[in-house]
Amino acid sequence: MPRLQHLKIACTLLALAPLSLAKGVLPGQIKNFVTFGDSYTDIAYPAADGGQAWPVYAAGYGNFTLYPFAKSGATCSNNLTYRPFPPVFGSQIPTYLEEKSNATINPNPEETIYTLWIGTNDLGVNALLTGSDAPDVSIVQVRECAVDWLKVMYASGARNFIMQNIIPLDLTILYSNYSYPNRYWDAQRNTTEWNVYMRELAKAGNEITLLMLQALAPTLPDAHIASFDSHGLFTDMYNHPQNYLNGTAPLNVTGCVNSCIFALNESTGDAGDCTVAEGTDRDSFLWYDELHPSEQSDRIVAREITAVMKGEENQWVTWLS
Incomplete structure (x- = not known):
């Protein structure tokens, strides 16, 4: 059989293959998303990014x-x-399952993507x-x-997932080697030790x-699983x-919009002793406070996650199925 004929047959079989064998979601497929996680994702906690x-x-x-469930x-x-x-287990998942069971929410699984961004509090202080x-x-x-x-x-019943990995927490002010007593931790500590340890925890x-x-x-038929590299972003x-x-102030990745020294x-x-940036100066900062990303950083996260949910190519995502 001529090689061209082989190629035509292969292309035909690929076109007829079930969509479940394809990696990622299709453009226009996703219409809903359900979020789980912590303050990085909680829409009812404006103090997280201002x-x-x-x-x-x-x-x-x-x-x-x-459909927001992050707390x-x-x-x-x-x-x-x-x-x-x-927590995710013990509260957020049960709440979701209860609302799904009583039909408070009922998104079509094929048109819905589920996201999880968790780990900051597991890795950090008092953990x-x-x-x-x-x-x-x-x-x-x-992480298991x-x-x-x-x-x-x-x-x-969920089938489409985005797992957002842990950001480089060692770059936040709280866990930096130049950190100061702040609203999250004002006791004695070795800032260099914290910085190195947090870098290893996040990467590992x-x-x-x-x-x-x-x-x-x-092992999960019909599932589409994305690993989103928040750390890389x-x-x-x-x-x-x-x-x-x-923003309108000098760009700043080592300070924050709302800095409070204790x-x-x-x-x-x-x-x-607090210093707070106002107005459009706020968009010059990577961090809102000593632990949380700024609102401008959140806009960037939203832009990149939106591209993933739209089925577009994105440098920060790897589709595993």
């Missing part, structure tokens, strides 16, 4: 219907790293970095928990998660702010 959270922007950019302060599971806030209430818990368990979210959502956590997702993807924003920040061991209930 403005609108990225899912609100993404809903507008892509004309999507948003400020959340960890993946309070059984692993306890914090007195609604892995400083010692959690469960001393045997490691980065392995907390994040992957378990995907398994539970798949079992509930992301690699562990990716390996787990790569192993999981082939924020690293690029840090290194090349001129490509992302557009005396060592001062009560964080006090006001602190």
Whole structure:
């Protein structure tokens, strides 16, 4: 058989292959998205970035219907790293399943994508970095928990997923080597040690998660799983702010919009010595405060996630199935 005929047959078979064998979602397929996570994603917590959270922007950019379940302060599971806030497991997932069961929400699974951005509170102060209430818990368990979210959502009928990995937390002011006593931690610490340890936790956590997702993807028929490289995106924003920040003040990746310096061991209930950028100067900053991305950074996240949900090519995403 001539080689051209072989090529035609191969192309025909590829065209007839089930869509479930293709990687990623199709352009125009996604009309809804459901979000899980912490303050980075919680739309009801404007103090996280001083403005609108990225899912609100993404809903507008892509004309999507948003179903938000992320909660400020959340960890993946309070059984692993306890914090007195609604975790993904134990609160956010049960709330979603209850609303799905009673038909409060009923998005078509084929037209819906599910996102998870979690890990900041698991890795940080009062958790892995400083010692959690469960001393045997490691980065392995907390990232396995994040992957378990995907398994539970798949079992509930979800098929399209974006797993947003951990940002370079060592570049935030809280975990930098030049950090100061602030609203999140004003006790004594070795800032260099924290910076190095957090860099390793974030990088190791992301690699562990990716390996787990790569192993999981082939076992879930019809699933489309994206690994979104938040770490790479924020690293690029840090290194090349001129490509992302557009405020009227000098571009700034080492300070923040709302900076509050405290005396060592001062009560964080006090006001602190605060400096706050106003107006369009705010969009010159990568960080809103010592831990959270700025609203301009959130706009960038929204832009990139929207492209993924639209089925467009994007340098920050890897489709695993």
